[in-house]
Amino acid sequence: QKANGTKKSGSKKQKQSQRIRKEKPQQHSFTHRLLAAALKSHSGNISCMDFSSNGKYLATCADDRTVRIWSTKDFLQREHRSMRANVELDHATLVRFSPDCRAFIVWLANGDTLRVFKMTKREDGGFTFTATPEDFPKKHKAPVINIGIADTGKFIMTASSDTTVLIWNLKGQVLSTINTNQMNNTYAAISPCSRFVATCGFTPDVKVWEVCFGKKGDFQEVVRAFELKGHTAAVHSFAFSNDSRRMASVSKDGTWKLWDTDVEYKKQQDPYLLRTGRFEEASTMQCRLALSPDTHVLALANGTSIHLYNTRRGEKEECFEQVHGECITDLSFDITGRFLASCGDRAVRLFHNTPGHRAVVEEMQGLLKRASTESTRQRLQQQLTQAQEALRSLGALKK
Ligand SMILES: *[C@@H]1O[C@H](CO)[C@@H](O)[C@H](O)[C@H]1NC(C)=O
Numbered sequence: 001q002k003a004n005g006t007k008k009s010g011s012k013k014q015k016q017s018q019r020i021r022k023e024k025p026q027q028h029s030f031t032h033r034l035l036a037a038a039l040k041s042h043s044g045n046i047s048c049m050d051f052s053s054n055g056k057y058l059a060t061c062a063d064d065r066t067v068r069i070w071s072t073k074d075f076l077q078r079e080h081r082s083m084r085a086n087v088e089l090d091h092a093t094l095v096r097f098s099p100d101c102r103a104f105i106v107w108l109a110n111g112d113t114l115r116v117f118k119m120t121k122r123e124d125g126g127f128t129f130t131a132t133p134e135d136f137p138k139k140h141k142a143p144v145i146n147i148g149i150a151d152t153g154k155f156i157m158t159a160s161s162d163t164t165v166l167i168w169n170l171k172g173q174v175l176s177t178i179n180t181n182q183m184n185n186t187y188a189a190i191s192p193c194s195r196f197v198a199t200c201g202f203t204p205d206v207k208v209w210e211v212c213f214g215k216k217g218d219f220q221e222v223v224r225a226f227e228l229k230g231h232t233a234a235v236h237s238f239a240f241s242n243d244s245r246r247m248a249s250v251s252k253d254g255t256w257k258l259w260d261t262d263v264e265y266k267k268q269q270d271p272y273l274l275r276t277g278r279f280e281e282a283s284t285m286q287c288r289l290a291l292s293p294d295t296h297v298l299a300l301a302n303g304t305s306i307h308l309y310n311t312r313r314g315e316k317e318e319c320f321e322q323v324h325g326e327c328i329t330d331l332s333f334d335i336t337g338r339f340l341a342s343c344g345d346r347a348v349r350l351f352h353n354t355p356g357h358r359a360v361v362e363e364m365q366g367l368l369k370r371a372s373t374e375s376t377r378q379r380l381q382q383q384l385t386q387a388q389e390a391l392r393s394l395g396a397l398k399k
């Protein structure tokens with residue numbers, strides 16, 4: 001249809017505003033009584049998050065060519081500002097802080113390699129981000145599914161969806177190549193103690209390796225340590241507790257499992273199973289898993305839903321549905337375990353971890369009954385009161 005004079009300019013304007021609306025589509029909206037905050041700055045889908053080990057920052061990366069660094073101390077404020085690092089001519093699919101929080105590493109979507117960004121503190125409290133001149137050499141032949149930096153700062157891990165896991169030094173030299181023999185890797189991670197690298201994939205086990213260094217800090221070898229055996233189908237994902245003494249896993253067999261991995265594998269001790277819970281959704285689709293630092297709460301995500309389980313009782317405590325406009329791409333507790341963060345679309349959503357507070361209440365009530373000294377009783381009572389206060393302030397105290 002041909003428009004005349006005035007109409008034409010009007011429709012041009014309309015088209016322009018339509019184009020703007022197209023570029024900035026409506027954000028998915030979500031409300032819940034336990035939603036603590038929504039972090040919005042990215043203009044593309046967020047694929048990965050990482051909390052710094054000092055607990056101060058959250059890093060996110062998206063396909064909008066930026067990495068954002070958020071301050072965890074304003075999570076409960078009305079405004080959430082972020083600092084932006086640009087990923088020139090590419091975008092990051094994975095991001096991890098260095099243990100000293102003076103750098104972060106990203107996996108480049110198009111570059112298919114690892115880039116290091118230095119973080120320099122500015123006088124105004126912000127950071128200047130500078131990419132180091134040389135990216136790591138390209139070594140992987142299949143898409144990379146996870147990266148990590150050991151908390152000791154001694155090595156970097158990259159894992160791809162074939163059966164390869166690479167162990168690098170910080171200069172970008174490969175120290176060791178692990179063949180997981182799992183047909184396809186679906187997840188891999190470094191333990192918080194930095195001693196182990198674990199992987200899961202098409203086979204029904206989680207394999208754990210030890211990355212060994214000499215007394216002088218020189219790399220020696222990677223050796224098989226132990227396995228988590230008990231699932232009857234492929235394992236989608238797993239996680240370590242913050243002290244590396246427990247692990248959780250979720251499998252296509254429709255269950256999740258919690259394991260005690262505090263064993264001397266060199267003396268042929270095997271990890272043992274503490275709990276199995278049902279999660280039927282896992283039998284039909286890929287899912288994500290996060291374990292609270294104290295192991296009390298397990299978060300499982302399928303599609304756009306999140307389910308929280310009490311690991312001691314094995315029961316489901318909360319369920320959040322349609323949290324994001326796209327499938328959930330990452331799920332993580334903050335280092336205190338007070339919040340659970342999820343991402344998938346352009347926002348990060350933060351939830352109050354009420355099942356975590358409730359688990360502390362249950363644990364303290366049990367311990368109080370057995371407390372033998374007055375000082376122990378006082379300490380337990382204090383923790384109990386704190387957890388009850390937290391629940392009361394969230395309107396979630398159950399009688
Ligand atoms: C042109 O504009 C006039 C008045 O603004 C309107 O009556 C007429 O239908 C328009 N013609 C077309 C082809 O849109």
Ligand SMILES: *[C@@H]1O[C@H](CO)[C@@H](O)[C@H](O)[C@H]1NC(C)=O
Pocket residue numbers: 043044045063326
């Ligand atoms: C986010 O991802 C979905 C599906 O992968 C895609 O349809 C959508 O266009 C993406 N949005 C942006 C803003 O990139």
Ligand SMILES: *[C@@H]1O[C@H](CO)[C@@H](O)[C@H](O)[C@H]1NC(C)=O
Pocket residue numbers: 142161162163183184
């Ligand atoms: C599984 O691994 C093979 C190579 O071993 C690779 O070609 C394929 O892309 C992988 N599949 C997935 C889903 O990543």
Ligand SMILES: *[C@@H]1O[C@H](CO)[C@@H](O)[C@H](O)[C@H]1NC(C)=O
Pocket residue numbers: 281302303304305
């Ligand atoms: C995830 O599981 C819940 C049931 O617990 C279901 O309602 C929801 O549709 C599932 N999500 C997807 C994307 O399948």
Ligand SMILES: *[C@@H]1O[C@H](CO)[C@@H](O)[C@H](O)[C@H]1NC(C)=O
Pocket residue numbers: 242243293294335336337
């Ligand atoms: C693990 O997390 C708990 C709860 O946040 C904390 O009290 C404990 O100190 C942490 N332990 C380690 C080894 O980081």
